[in-house]
Each structure stands twice: as structure tokens, then as C-alpha cells.
Amino acid sequence: MKKILIINGPNLNLLGTREPEVYGSQTFEAYFELLKSESPEMDLVYFQSNHEGALIDKIHEVGFDYDGIVLNAGGYSHTSVALADAISSVKTPVVEVHISNIHSREAFRHHSFLTSRCVGIISGLGLKGYALALGYFK
Numbered sequence: 001m002k003k004i005l006i007i008n009g010p011n012l013n014l015l016g017t018r019e020p021e022v023y024g025s026q027t028f029e030a031y032f033e034l035l036k037s038e039s040p041e042m043d044l045v046y047f048q049s050n051h052e053g054a055l056i057d058k059i060h061e062v063g064f065d066y067d068g069i070v071l072n073a074g075g076y077s078h079t080s081v082a083l084a085d086a087i088s089s090v091k092t093p094v095v096e097v098h099i100s101n102i103h104s105r106e107a108f109r110h111h112s113f114l115t116s117r118c119v120g121i122i123s124g125l126g127l128k129g130y131a132l133a134l135g136y137f138k
């Protein structure tokens with residue numbers, strides 16, 4: 001059974017509570033239940049943190065054991081060389097996901113330090129982006 005970790009970064013614990021016009025109205029916990037029911041052949045694990053170092057520690061922890069990582073690093077995508085280096089330092093392939101289309105938003109969101117270190121990126125397809133990213137690992 002393939003083991004996949006979904007990581008959400010800062011502020012994504014607020015999904016479903018604020019800015020529903022940008023990020024939808026579902027909590028990630030509820031969506032994660034749906035993901036698990038849609039992918040019974042996969043062992044899915046979820047981790048969320050608002051702390052850059054905790055995200056890096058988690059990538060190091062699983063990055064030689066798991067079959068894939070689906071990563072929405074939130075705002076750190078646009079700022080964090082350290083997170084980019086963590087992705088490069090592990091064996092497990094990472095798919096970058098953004099709920100919103102980062103290219104149709106402010107200019108500072110157009111660049112992600114993570115994209116070149118990931119196998120691919122899905123942006124702008126809402127929460128469905130996570131399901132599509134999982135599909136890559138199937």
C-alpha cells in the first residue's frame with residue numbers, strides 16, 4: 001500500500017472558516033475524510049503546521065520512507081529557500097498544490113521557491129487539487 005503524506009502550511013488550519021470566496025467553505029479535516037474514502041488503496045496521513053521548521057522536520061522525517069508528499073506550503077511557498085532545500089534533500093517526490101490560482105493573484109504570489117524542486121504543481125483547482133495530486137501517485 002502506498003504511503004502518502006499531505007502537508008498543509010500556515011493558516012490552512014483556517015480553511016472553511018474564513019475567506020470562503022477564495023478557499024471554499026469546507027474544513028480540510030472534512031475534505032481529508034473524503035480523500036481517504038476515495039483512495040482506500042492508499043495509506044494517507046495528514047499534517048498541518050503554522051511553523052516553517054516543523055514543516056521542514058516533517059519532510060525530513062518521512063522523506064526517505066513515504067511514496068509521495070502533497071505539499072501546500074501556503075505563504076512559505078513564496079518566501080522559503082529553507083523549505084525548498086528540504087524538498088531537494090529527500091528522496092520522496094513532492095507535488096506542490098495551491099487551492100487558489102497563484103498566477104491570477106498578487107504578483108508576490110506568482111513565484112514559488114518550491115516549484116523547481118517538486119515533480120509538478122497544481123494551482124487554482126480548489127480542494128480538488130489535492131485529489132488530483134494523489135492521482136499522480138496512484
Ligand code: CA2
Nearest residue numbers: 011012014015018074075098099100109
Ligand atoms: O492557494 C493556496 O493554497 C495558497 O497556498 C494559500 C496561502 C497563500 O499564501 C498562497 O499564496 C496560496 C494562504 C493560506 C491561507 O489560508 C486561509 C484559509 C482560510 C481562511 C484564511 C486563510
